[in-house]
Amino acid sequence: MSSRPETPRPATPLLDRVTTPADLKRLSDDELVRLAHELRAETISAVSETGGHLGAGLGVVELTVALHAVFDTPRDKLIWDVSHQCYPHKILTGRRDRIRTLRMKDGLSGFAKRSESPYDPFGAGHSSTSISAALGFAMARELGGSCETGLGDAIAVIGDGSMSAGMAFEAMNNAGHLGKRLIVILNDNEMSIAPPTGALSSYLNRLYAEAPFHDLKAAAKGAVNLLPPPFREGAKRAKDVLKSMTVGGTLFEELGFSYVGPIDGHDLHQLLPVLRTVKARATGPILIHALTKKGKGYAPAEHSADRGHARGKFDVVTGEQKKSPSNAPAYTKVFAQTLTRLAAVDPRICAVTAAMPDGTGLDLMAERFPDRVFDVGIAEQHGVTFSAGLAAGGMKPFCAMYSTFLQRGYDQVVHDVAIQRLPVRFAIDRAGLVGADGATHAGAYDVAFMANLPGMVVMAAADEAELVNMVATAAAHDEGPIAFRYPRGEGVGVEMPETPQILPIGKGRMIRTGSRVAILSFGTRLSEVLKACEKLEARGVSPTVADARFAKPLDRDLILQLAQDHEALITIEEGAVGGFGSHVAQLLSDEGIFDHGLKFRSMVLPDTFIDHSSPADMYATAGLNAEQIEEKVLTTLGVDVLNKRA
Ligand SMILES: Cc1ncc(C[n+]2csc(CCOP(=O)(O)OP(=O)(O)O)c2C)c(N)n1
Numbered sequence: 001m002s003s004r005p006e007t008p009r010p011a012t013p014l015l016d017r018v019t020t021p022a023d024l025k026r027l028s029d030d031e032l033v034r035l036a037h038e039l040r041a042e043t044i045s046a047v048s049e050t051g052g053h054l055g056a057g058l059g060v061v062e063l064t065v066a067l068h069a070v071f072d073t074p075r076d077k078l079i080w081d082v083s084h085q086c087y088p089h090k091i092l093t094g095r096r097d098r099i100r101t102l103r104m105k106d107g108l109s110g111f112a113k114r115s116e117s118p119y120d121p122f123g124a125g126h127s128s129t130s131i132s133a134a135l136g137f138a139m140a141r142e143l144g145g146s147c148e149t150g151l152g153d154a155i156a157v158i159g160d161g162s163m164s165a166g167m168a169f170e171a172m173n174n175a176g177h178l179g180k181r182l183i184v185i186l187n188d189n190e191m192s193i194a195p196p197t198g199a200l201s202s203y204l205n206r207l208y209a210e211a212p213f214h215d216l217k218a219a220a221k222g223a224v225n226l227l228p229p230p231f232r233e234g235a236k237r238a239k240d241v242l243k244s245m246t247v248g249g250t251l252f253e254e255l256g257f258s259y260v261g262p263i264d265g266h267d268l269h270q271l272l273p274v275l276r277t278v279k280a281r282a283t284g285p286i287l288i289h290a291l292t293k294k295g296k297g298y299a300p301a302e303h304s305a306d307r308g309h310a311r312g313k314f315d316v317v318t319g320e321q322k323k324s325p326s327n328a329p330a331y332t333k334v335f336a337q338t339l340t341r342l343a344a345v346d347p348r349i350c351a352v353t354a355a356m357p358d359g360t361g362l363d364l365m366a367e368r369f370p371d372r373v374f375d376v377g378i379a380e381q382h383g384v385t386f387s388a389g390l391a392a393g394g395m396k397p398f399c400a401m402y403s404t405f406l407q408r409g410y411d412q413v414v415h416d417v418a419i420q421r422l423p424v425r426f427a428i429d430r431a432g433l434v435g436a437d438g439a440t441h442a443g444a445y446d447v448a449f450m451a452n453l454p455g456m457v458v459m460a461a462a463d464e465a466e467l468v469n470m471v472a473t474a475a476a477h478d479e480g481p482i483a484f485r486y487p488r489g490e491g492v493g494v495e496m497p498e499t500p501q502i503l504p505i506g507k508g509r510m511i512r513t514g515s516r517v518a519i520l521s522f523g524t525r526l527s528e529v530l531k532a533c534e535k536l537e538a539r540g541v542s543p544t545v546a547d548a549r550f551a552k553p554l555d556r557d558l559i560l561q562l563a564q565d566h567e568a569l570i571t572i573e574e575g576a577v578g579g580f581g582s583h584v585a586q587l588l589s590d591e592g593i594f595d596h597g598l599k600f601r602s603m604v605l606p607d608t609f610i611d612h613s614s615p616a617d618m619y620a621t622a623g624l625n626a627e628q629i630e631e632k633v634l635t636t637l638g639v640d641v642l643n644k645r646a
């Protein structure tokens with residue numbers, strides 16, 4: 001399944017002796033230090049062969065070793081926030097033999113996944129959920145709950161970027177109030193995917209500046225009485241532990257946590273005694289502030305602007321990625337370039353991203369208009385309402401989010417944007433299946449949840465030229481909220497419009513005229529539909545094809561005409577049931593069209609979470625590729641599929 005390595009795999013004599021975390025308990029602290037080196041080398045080697053999230057995992061190698069050496073997983077619940085940093089954890093928890101299948105079909109997930117291992121007590125992919133989940137485990141333990149692996153300590157490891165989200169604070173607020181034993185490790189590498197923005201990041205910097213860990217020995221002198229009560233006794237006895245700790249962090253303390261740190265998250269001789277003391281003595285919620293470096297120990301990652309956040313397959317020696325040549329511009333880039341072009345002539349255009357300036361392409365616009373691009377941090381809920389406020393204040397905000405992350409801000413879309421009919425422009429990137437990130441990142445639901453809302457305009461680009469037109473259409477639409485969706489990856493290579501065209505709201509377009517069956521496509525499945533038509537023509541079936549462009553408002557005239565002129569109507573979209581096809585079905589039902597015998601089929605994503613694989617394979621699993629469209633047409637028309645006879 002994995003490709004052949006070009007660089008010899010690293011020698012890992014100690015790691016070879018580790019099958020489960022229990023094996024770490026037999027190693028001395030010095031051996032654990034050596035093990036960490038081997039684990040780092042193994043992680044780099046594996047990701048060089050598979051691609052995936054690299055920098056975050058390299059930054060938590062020592063933390064991973066220390067946590068598994070000190071705590072008793074899987075009885076103690078180790079919950080990784082986002083869990084993009086969990087590859088070293090997977091290697092130590094019985095999955096080393098499959099680590100080179102990461103993110104591939106039938107291989108290991110790139111994230112923590114309950115169904116994959118008892119050492120993954122809580123799955124993730126989205127950020128800032130770990131403290132809530134850990135608190136749930138902690139309270140279940142207090143209430144006498146049970147699970148197969150038992151219930152011990154609950155430990156959340158959360159990054160500085162993820163800590164800025166409201167959910168993390170909601171959890172700390174609750175944890176401080178409940179006062180039960182709960183361990184939170186704040187893994188502070190001063191990075192999100194991009195450099196973190198916001199006041200919390202500055203606050204964490206100040207904490208570090210006030211008590212940098214290299215001054216801890218001095219700071220610790222006489223600090224016993226400042227330590228939170230559970231630590232005082234232990235610290236008096238264990239001077240070495242005391243030397244690696246200081247106290248501060250008023251924000252966390254005000255929320256009811258004991259605060260320990262900052263400590264050097266790469267120094268096992270600090271991490272191990274601190275964790276052992278916490279394990280032995282903590283009574284209530286405690287936050288350990290560990291300072292780490294994203295990409296640690298791998299120069300090409302450490303020196304890159306994103307500290308090696310995610311990589312395709314790469315050459316271990318040079319860090320160079322193996323990229324396939326591109327045939328067409330990426331949708332994200334087309335969006336960003338068009339928006340930047342429009343922003344140059346319209347000073348009211350501004351844009352909001354929730355910690356994804358690079359992923360949404362808004363870093364391009366920020367280069368030219370830094371004052372009109374806002375990175376609000378991982379805070380989708382705030383990002384949506386902030387956009388609503390900007391719109392109410394007369395600006396033209398483009399709220400650019402991945403479909404999957406916009407889910408977080410849904411109440412804000414309803415309550416703050418739609419009900420108030422505020423003209424927020426939602427640029428919904430990564431719409432549809434995204435491949436290796438799998439189910440947590442699939443953009444499956446946005447059409448359903450956006451098109452349900454009164455007054456919301458919902459568009460999907462069929463290709464990159466259409467996306468240009470939709471960005472312009474959104475910019476021109478001041479009457480209320482409007483959304484346009486586009487997928488991850490490259491366009492189809494169509495000619496780009498010289499001047500963006502403003503599309504008439506609620507009007508689709510005819511692509512080709514045929515007979516008997518009409519296929520009404522919403523979004524980028526159009527290219528697969530056209531491929532299917534070529535094959536169908538060879539079989540004597542000539543479908544009509546239209547691009548709906550809008551799921552809301554629907555092009556009633558077009559749909560009713562197609563229904564009237566054809567024996568069968570098939571809709572297709574890259575979204576879950578409840579989206580475009582459902583709205584078309586509702587219209588046809590309202591108009592009594594079914595009474596006249598129209599054969600109607602709606603091709604949507606299946607009612608299941610599709611595991612990580614290549615996008616092409618995922619679409620095949622979903623039944624949405626050209627061959628499957630061809631088959632759907634034939635079966636709908638009653639053609640014998642095997643013999644392909646009408
Ligand atoms: C709700 C949500 N929004 C955005 C993302 C995209 N994302 C994944 S990792 C990441 C950065 C996280 O930063 P941090 O928690 O500091 O972890 P680090 O990568 O620095 O270890 C972001 C923005 C996400 N996974 N979930």
Ligand SMILES: CC(=O)[C@@H](O)[C@H](O)COP(=O)(O)O
Pocket residue numbers: 053082084125126193310359430434437488
């Ligand atoms: C872990 C996470 O949420 C992001 O890193 C995500 O994997 C980015 O996806 P893209 O590669 O599509 O930007």
Ligand SMILES: [Mg+2]
Pocket residue numbers: 159160161162187188189190191192
């Ligand atoms: Mg970080």
